[in-house]
Amino acid sequence: MPPLALGLVIVAAFAHAAWNLASKRASATGAPFILLGAVASTVLWAPVAGVEAAFGEVDLRWLLLGSGVSALIHVGYMWVLQRGYAAGDISVVYPMARGTGPLLSVVFAILLFHEHPSALALAGAAVVIAGIVGIGLSTSLPASAGRLLGPGIAYGLLTGVAIAVYTLWDAFTVTDLGVSPVLFMVGCSLGEVVVLAPVAVQRRPEVAAVWRRYRWQVIVVGVLSPLSYVLVLSAIRLAPVSVVAPTRELSVVLVSLAGWLILKEPKPAQRMAGAIVVLGGVAMLALS
16 A cells, blocks of 8 residues: 555544544434534535635536435434444444444455455455454453344444445545545535435424534534545545555544543453454555
């Protein structure tokens, strides 16, 4: 992987971990928080998109198509993610989501985009995925096997499917359709606002209450969620999606640490063992 692409992905991992922690704190609020996050993303990033549009060519057709479809996928993604955070620990939901997503992304990128990553890259992806899934399972090992399929795991898996779908669609939009990552993300955020507009109309008092209580979390999501993904989309322009998608999962190490040190979630030994495995996989991807 080119050094610039690797650097972009590492910064994106820190940003992604931070906004997910903010989202976890407001997880019980559901759709109103998702709406406010989309509004914040649109407002805060619109000036950047305006500058880019003023100095570059914009194909409005592809921008509307790419961001419109992605907005629908992202609303579903955020909904299942919030439901997962409300139902389980972040150290369970996040690793399961981030492990399932890259696995499917690598498989689909090979099958649909005909990418041919090196043997080392594939091995690194497998190691990253194994470490991530190991973290998720080790933090939820129960006395009864039934709890292994509890809501945290289930929502994590559903979130992972959504991640794989939007990763592939968004990669197609910025590479094959040639849409700017910044313009694309602002268009996607605006599309989310349009999709969630009925929430603003029908649940206005609830939306206002969520803003008053969680405004800083909304702002963190509004700034860092688009930033993390713009960086990833930019990296995809420099390296294959089958390599970028697993490498960005370095964020799971950061979230696992925060779940232990900040949220006081249990079983840090298993979590850190999985983190070491993930770091090994990232190193393999960086050398590929």
